[in-house]
Amino acid sequence: MFEGLAEKLQGTFKKLRGKGKLTEKDINDALREVRFALLEADVSLPVVKEFINSIRERSMGAEVLESITPAQQVIKIVNEELTALMGDKRSDVVFNSSGVTVFLIVGLQGGGKTTTAGKLALHYKKQGKHPLLVAADIYRPAAVQQLEVLAKQIDVPFFALEGETPVTIATEAVEHSLSHGQDLVIIDTAGRLHVDEELMEELQEMKDAVAPQEIFLIVDSMIGQDAVNIAKTFHEELGLTGVILTKLDGDTRGGAALSVRKVTGCPIKFVGSGEKLDALDPFYPDRMSARILGMGDVLSLIEKAQANVDQEKAKELERKLRTQEFTLDDFLDQIKQVRSMGPLEELLGMIPGLGGAKQLRKIQDEVDEKDFVYLEAIINSMTLEERNNPNIIKSSRRKRIALGSGRSVQDVNKLLKSFEQSRKLFKQLSEMGTGKGSRKLKSMKFPFM
Amino acid sequence: MAGLFSKLKEKLTKTDQKQQKSKLKETLTKTRESFVSKVKQLVTVHKKIDEELYEELEDILLQADVGVAATCRLMDEIRQDVKKRKISDAADLRNLLQGKMKELLGEDVSLQTDFPPPTVILVVGVNGVGKTTTIGKLAYRMRQEGKSVLMVAADTYRAAAIEQLEIWSERADTEIIKHMPGSDPAAVVFDAIQAAKKRDIDVVIIDTAGRLHTKVNLMEELKKVRRVITRELPDAPHEVLLVIDAATGQNAMRQAELFKEATDITGIALTKLDGTAKGGIVFAISEELGIPVKLVGTGEGIDDLDDFDSDEFVSALFADDEEDEYDEYGEEDEGEGDDE
Ligand SMILES: Nc1nc2c(ncn2[C@@H]2O[C@H](COP(=O)(O)OP(=O)(O)O)[C@@H](O)[C@H]2O)c(=O)[nH]1
Ligand SMILES: Nc1nc2c(ncn2[C@@H]2O[C@H](COP(=O)(O)OP(=O)(O)O)[C@@H](O)[C@H]2O)c(=O)[nH]1
Ligand SMILES: [Mg+2]
Ligand SMILES: [Mg+2]
Numbered sequence: 001m002f003e004g005l006a007e008k009l010q011g012t013f014k015k016l017r018g019k020g021k022l023t024e025k026d027i028n029d030a031l032r033e034v035r036f037a038l039l040e041a042d043v044s045l046p047v048v049k050e051f052i053n054s055i056r057e058r059s060m061g062a063e064v065l066e067s068i069t070p071a072q073q074v075i076k077i078v079n080e081e082l083t084a085l086m087g088d089k090r091s092d093v094v095f096n097s098s099g100v101t102v103f104l105i106v107g108l109q110g111g112g113k114t115t116t117a118g119k120l121a122l123h124y125k126k127q128g129k130h131p132l133l134v135a136a137d138i139y140r141p142a143a144v145q146q147l148e149v150l151a152k153q154i155d156v157p158f159f160a161l162e163g164e165t166p167v168t169i170a171t172e173a174v175e176h177s178l179s180h181g182q183d184l185v186i187i188d189t190a191g192r193l194h195v196d197e198e199l200m201e202e203l204q205e206m207k208d209a210v211a212p213q214e215i216f217l218i219v220d221s222m223i224g225q226d227a228v229n230i231a232k233t234f235h236e237e238l239g240l241t242g243v244i245l246t247k248l249d250g251d252t253r254g255g256a257a258l259s260v261r262k263v264t265g266c267p268i269k270f271v272g273s274g275e276k277l278d279a280l281d282p283f284y285p286d287r288m289s290a291r292i293l294g295m296g297d298v299l300s301l302i303e304k305a306q307a308n309v310d311q312e313k314a315k316e317l318e319r320k321l322r323t324q325e326f327t328l329d330d331f332l333d334q335i336k337q338v339r340s341m342g343p344l345e346e347l348l349g350m351i352p353g354l355g356g357a358k359q360l361r362k363i364q365d366e367v368d369e370k371d372f373v374y375l376e377a378i379i380n381s382m383t384l385e386e387r388n389n390p391n392i393i394k395s396s397r398r399k400r401i402a403l404g405s406g407r408s409v410q411d412v413n414k415l416l417k418s419f420e421q422s423r424k425l426f427k428q429l430s431e432m433g434t435g436k437g438s439r440k441l442k443s444m445k446f447p448f449m
Numbered sequence: 450m451a452g453l454f455s456k457l458k459e460k461l462t463k464t465d466q467k468q469q470k471s472k473l474k475e476t477l478t479k480t481r482e483s484f485v486s487k488v489k490q491l492v493t494v495h496k497k498i499d500e501e502l503y504e505e506l507e508d509i510l511l512q513a514d515v516g517v518a519a520t521c522r523l524m525d526e527i528r529q530d531v532k533k534r535k536i537s538d539a540a541d542l543r544n545l546l547q548g549k550m551k552e553l554l555g556e557d558v559s560l561q562t563d564f565p566p567p568t569v570i571l572v573v574g575v576n577g578v579g580k581t582t583t584i585g586k587l588a589y590r591m592r593q594e595g596k597s598v599l600m601v602a603a604d605t606y607r608a609a610a611i612e613q614l615e616i617w618s619e620r621a622d623t624e625i626i627k628h629m630p631g632s633d634p635a636a637v638v639f640d641a642i643q644a645a646k647k648r649d650i651d652v653v654i655i656d657t658a659g660r661l662h663t664k665v666n667l668m669e670e671l672k673k674v675r676r677v678i679t680r681e682l683p684d685a686p687h688e689v690l691l692v693i694d695a696a697t698g699q700n701a702m703r704q705a706e707l708f709k710e711a712t713d714i715t716g717i718a719l720t721k722l723d724g725t726a727k728g729g730i731v732f733a734i735s736e737e738l739g740i741p742v743k744l745v746g747t748g749e750g751i752d753d754l755d756d757f758d759s760d761e762f763v764s765a766l767f768a769d770d771e772e773d774e775y776d777e778y779g780e781e782d783e784g785e786g787d788d789e
Contacts, residue, residue, distance in 0.1 A: 039511060040517050044512070108724070110578060112576070142609040142610075142615075146613070149609050220696070225726075226514075226725055230725075250661040250663050251703055252698070253699070255698065
């Protein structure tokens with residue numbers, strides 16, 4: 001259902017190829033695709049409209065019209081403008097130079113406020129701060145206990161008062177921190193709808209009472225068109241200082257990031273990428289923009305790969321690919337490396353064009369643990385010569401290998417075929433890395449290939 | 450493995466894709482208010498059907514999270530019908546569209562809870578959508594109907610999830626089966642089914658941990674829970690409710706797809722309709738996956754739960770936000786509870 005914008009634009013311009021020079025109408029067609037892509041990624045409509053308007057002029061310029069790769073040019077513009085809009089990579093936070101710093105955590109119900117409060121506490125504890133976690137959600141059943149459990153998990157002091165209002169709890173918590181040597185007070189509040197005037201007022205009172213340095217709006221990254229309404233109201237009522245996007249570990253395109261950023265002008269300071277308390281990451285505008293455009297979170301993939309890959313080996317491999325020396329041993333090595341990078345599904349989700357859940361599931365089904373074991377067994381049953389030069393593996397050798405590995409001849413055939421395909425694929429991918437291959441992944445190096 | 454690489458290759462080499470066909474017209478010169486304008490107003494302003502009216506209708510659908518594909522399809526159909534049937538009055542256009550949208554939702558289907566006891570209801574969904582709260586409300590409703598209810602605390606993962614369900618079980622006056630935090634959810638469920646049989650429970654409602662549909666191991670865990678239920682009670686679970694937050698965008702489609710695959714969803718509970726979000730993604734879900742919406746959540750209170758009513762839902766979609774249509778929508782049989 002969601003193809004990347006890149007594919008769509010290529011389709012649009014392909015139709016025009018051979019027609020000669022591009023016209024304004026052609027560009028309008030392309031911009032329409034951009035519009036769809038952004039809407040499919042859940043960017044709010046008013047924000048989409050404004051954005052398209054803002055890139056229209058640039059898109060009509062010579063940079064696109066006279067290009068032989070107009071799709072790439074449009075994508076480049078969209079990506080650049082989107083990244084610029086998304087702001088800086090900025091997780092810096094305002095701290096009081098003396099005394100305590102107060103964070104107020106606000107947002108809708110279920111967005112991840114309590115969890116994020118815990119994550120922030122852990123994050124700043126690691127940086128030498130002395131956080132205090134404050135339970136000011138007196139409405140949701142067991143919300144106080146939830147925060148208490150989290151505080152224990154990370155060994156951070158916890159503050160709650162039974163039978164008091166959120167305003168009193170917040171005020172007393174700050175008092176408490178002053179006399180107990182805590183320098184960072186993180187106040188978890190109850191989830192509330194932006195249209196709930198009474199509860200929005202309560203937040204204002206809390207703000208007035210504790211004068212927080214940071215007011216973080218917690219936004220679920222799966223949220224749709226309503227993002228503008230929510231962010232706008234929270235910002236108007238409270239004057240937010242930052243946004244934290246949660247649940248980015250799923251496959252949402254996360255267009256809400258743009259909507260929220262646009263209507264509040266606040267920086268997105270962190271993103272949540274898991275239920276565990278260490279799953280708090282800095283925000284990278286370029287990655288977010290690629291994600292929204294359906295180009296996959298290639299950078300994260302690469303980073304992940306890099307963390308797991310022996311750089312020397314990778315270089316050697318690149319050389320081999322270029323010189324066509326890629327062997328079955330390398331093949332096995334590659335598979336092992338890919339596997340060592342963690343859950344395949346997570347990894348594949350980040351590859352451009354592979355985000356589709358259906359395909360993911362299929363692939364997942366086809367590469368279960370068993371297959372890897374069989375594959376290894378078959379390769380291990382080959383002689384060194386065979387591994388280095390698979391072309392010599394003719395029918396009698398295939399029979400022998402099958403017998404030796406306990407698999408069928410068909411399995412051996414399948415493996416050899418898949419090796420051949422992979423050799424081509426790896427080659428292709430590595431060429432993308434060097435700028436020769438497909439334009440789509442230009443300049444994106446796949447170190448493990 | 451062959452599969453993996455051939456798929457990868459396929460994806461990476463494919464350049465041209467099907468063109469999205471649609472008549473959605475760019476409306477780039479205008480910047481509009483972010484709030485949806487009322488169709489009624491539209492209709493009186495326009496009276497006649499023109500491009501601008503189409504565009505505004507389109508905008509309403511898009512802003513309700515109906516999604517690009519479904520919106521395009523709907524608008525194409527409407528345009529064709531207008532031509533074919535020579536419709537010229539704007540008011541008729543509105544009815545036409547609402548009718549089509551109701552068609553997408555199909556017949557209203559309510560939650561079935563009258564199986565030979567125990568009826569087992571499994572509640573699933575991504576994190577924070579309102580599973581536990583919906584269970585509290587549903588259990589309360591069942592109790593009002595005089596049924597005995599057993600809640601099952603099979604979210605053993607989230608901090609204080611068990612305590613949260615316990616509080617709801619006190620509020621709704623039901624029994625509860627729980628284990629220690631961190632224990633195997635399938636084991637909790639096994640115990641619960643045994644207990645339900647022994648204690649002649651009418652309805653068993655199982656709370657599960659929130660999980661993103663993309664996490665394969667967590668989805669496997671859910672399948673296991675389902676298998677355990679079916680092993681102990683061959684016809685169960687009788688209902689598998691996927692809880693979706695109305696504010697969710699297009700990702701809800703993925704959620705529905707993958708949860709359906711893993712647990713064979715029988716219905717959707719659409720929560721948080723008391724906000725300004727419209728929950729329009731359920732049109733696509735209903736059309737493409739045939740999963741009906743059965744319940745709607747309209748607040749955090751114990752009786753903020755309603756059966757889904759497609760008429761009301763569709764009109765709410767076209768109502769003006771300033772009228773607070775969701776409150777009306779939700780309060781329908783709420784506030785009046787005391788009168789009975
Ligand atoms: N997968 C994932 N789950 C998250 C993330 N942040 C929070 N959650 C989950 O979302 C649910 C709601 O979180 P909670 O902190 O209780 O939300 P609150 O109601 O806003 O306080 C819980 O199940 C959390 O574990 C995240 O970044 N990723
Ligand atoms: N406004 C509103 N809030 C809701 C509704 N349903 C649930 N919630 C809130 O959403 C948050 C998450 O609910 P919970 O049941 O814990 O979600 P779970 O993680 O899916 O079990 C809580 O703060 C609930 O009070 C609803 O219909 N309307
Ligand atoms: Mg909370
Ligand atoms: Mg829950």
